[in-house]
Each structure stands twice: as structure tokens, then as C-alpha cells.
Amino acid sequence: MAESPEKPLPPITTPDTLITEPELVAPDLTGNAALPSAPPAGRRAAATFIFFTVTLDMLALGMIAPVLPRLIEGFLHGDTSSAAKMLGLFGTVFAAMQFFFSPILGSLSDRFGRRPVVLLSNFGLGFDYLLMAWAPALSWLFVGRVISGLTASSIPTAMAYMADVTPRERRAAAFGMLNAAFGIGFVLGPAMGGLLGNINPRLPFWVAGGLSLINGLYGLFVLPESLSLANRSPFSWARANPVGSLKLLNRGGMLAISGVLLLGYFAQQVLMNVYVIYDDYRYHWTNRTVGLSLATVGVFTVIYGALLIKPVIAKVGERGAMTIGLIGGAIGYSMIGSSKTGLLLWFGIPVLNLMSFTWPSAQSLLSRKTSPSEQGQLQGAINSLRGIAGLIGPGFFTYIFSKSIGANAIISSPGTPFYVAAAMLLIGLILAQYATRKTQPAVPS
Structure with missing residues (x-):
């Protein structure tokens, strides 16, 4: 399918001034050094705020991860079995809320603009953590x-904000920086x-x-609106519900790319739900060693997202970057699954993290095929795919692991869940090649 001619995005109107698109793109987020002139500090702060919003959201989620089980167990008077069941329920409910509300918030941002949704989410998340603390x-x-x-379903709105203010050919780099924000939260959050x-x-x-509330207060002063009135669309429950939002992905080439994301999100669940117990069962690692290995995953996510995505895409294009990411992810999961002593696992981490090239490339390709008035709905639909993976993936992979160990194992290989994750990525690779086989937009260097 031929790419439609490039059209400049309309100017973004704020109460005080008229901001054109190039001025609002933060060079430190996209890595672009070829803008006509450096944007004013206020414009840089606006885009940088989105980066820090995502970072702080992930940091906050990471901070409560190691203490939430202890807090639940305390309420249940030390009943570990009941605490484990309740923790599973908490995780399922969190994923369900992401699944149902991501498209709603995304559609609301298409109707009322990105700024109010992002700020309300910051304040809402801040007060919610204080409620949980009390x-x-x-x-x-x-x-x-x-x-x-x-x-936490505001992440799609943050992604849509970056799509609003970033030229199409640079969106993969901008999404890559937001992916690096996920990595920062993944590294620092659990440690803190x-x-x-x-x-x-x-x-x-x-x-x-406190961090969420401070970030919201800061955003009140530095965050302009990114979506012009001309590009806003009416709110509709038919589009805002998860099924309706996912219909947006059923367009030429988009369905296959969405399948790549869904398979990748499913594969990620093996890290989130099996990795720790796998390390304990197979290598008898201490909590310190497991934590260090997960921190290493986050470090490579930051390095790839912040430093390598832009030059890699400039060299091989979004199609090539997706290919590298999916092949690297499949090899990395296979290395983890086949590592008998843990040494191969360590070498597999930087290979596995090549998946960092896949997410922003796929999101950029989907964003190119979506009108400016539907960017919020698109990002909400993408986050609903994460929700689907979060609802089904934990039970799926833990069941496979339980059937691959012990005397009653169906397949006597503890690495089986990681092999299954690798197979998912290889299926995703086939879909990616199919979706991008006709034409690949040129990416300027």
C-alpha cells in the first residue's frame, strides 16, 4: 500500500501563543539535532514533562511492587497462601482496569485534548497512592x-501527545525514548x-x-495542549469501549502489526510471572541476584531506547528494526530457557533486549496509518492489547511452568515457558514481514 503524501500537522493553539509543531518537539526526546533552531525552554519542558510523567508512573509502580505482597500478608495475619491468592486477584484487577479504561481515556483525550487527561491522571494517581498508604x-x-x-491508563495519552508533536518520520525515536522511561522505572522503582x-x-x-502530585503541579505550569481544536473528534462509547477501540486496528496492514504487539506483550509475561520462580528453582539464586539480573534488563532497555533506536531505524528502517527486535527476542528467550547454570542467561539479557527496537517501530507504523484525531484512540487500543496479555499471560505461563517441572511433568524442561515465548516472537516475525512486505517508508538520516 503506497504511503499517502506527507502533510504538515496543524499548529497547536494555546491560550497565550501559537506553537508550531517543530518548535514543540523536544530534541532531547527524539534525538533530532537538525531542527531550525532550539525551541524555547518552555517548549522543551512541555515535551520533556511527558517523558518524566511516564518515568514517574513506572517508577511508582515499581516502587510498590516489592512491598505490596508484604502489606497484603500483614492484613491477612501472615497467611502466605491467602496472600498469594489475593495478590493474584490484585494483578488481574489491575490488568482488567487497563484493558477497559485505556481506550476510554484515549478517546477522551481525542475529544478534550491531551493536557487535561494527563494532568488529571497525575493527580488521581498521586491521591490514590496516598489512599493506599493510609x-x-x-x-x-x-x-x-x-x-x-x-x-495508570494515562500512558496511552502520553504516547498520543508525543505523536501529536513529533513528525511522522521521527515518531519511532520518540516512542523509543518513552520506552526508555519504562526501563528507568523498571530499574530504579523496585530498588527504591x-x-x-x-x-x-x-x-x-x-x-x-508525593512524586505523582509534584509532577502534576509541575505540569500545570509547563504543559501546553498538543491537540488543536481542528483535529479533535467527538467522544463515542462505540469507539471508547475495548471492542470498539480494537476495531481501529482492523485496517490495511494494521491488524498484522497489532498482532506483532499482542504476541510480544504475551511473551513479556514470562519475564513478569515466571522469571523469578524459574531462577529460584533452577539456579537457587538469592533475591539480590534475581534483582540484579532484572535491573540489568532495565539498564539495556534504557540504553537501547535512549541511544540506539534512532540510528538503527535511520539505517535499516522500521521494518528492519522490528525484524532485528523479534529475532533478538526469540534468541534471548531461548538462551534463558536453555541456560543450565545461569551463565547463558546473563549473556542472553542484552540479546533479549533487542526487543526494544520492536515496540516503537510497530507503534510508529500504526501511528502513521491513523489520523491526528484518532491518535488517543489508537494508543488506548494498543494499551488494551497490553491488558489482554496481562489478563491471560500470567496464568498461561505459570501453568506451562508447573507442567514442565517435577515428577508429573508433561515436558521435563524448566525452560519450556521461555521456548514458548520465543515461538510467539517468531510468529510475530512472520506477521511483521507480511504487514510490511509491500512498501516501507523511507526514514531520513
């Missing part, structure tokens, strides 16, 4: 987790949460809430 009973903690799943949790299990919630 929670006097497990029921209050559960309500807080439900609200955090809703308010563990340190603060040793002082008091509720302290990480207080700190996470």
Missing part, C-alpha cells in the same frame, strides 16, 4: 489498586521500593504519591 483495611487497599489501574519498604512497608506508597 489504607486501614485490605478492602481499602483493593479499592486503591482498582483506582491505580484506572489512572525495597529500601524504603525496609523502613516501613507503607513508605513507598507515600513517596510514590
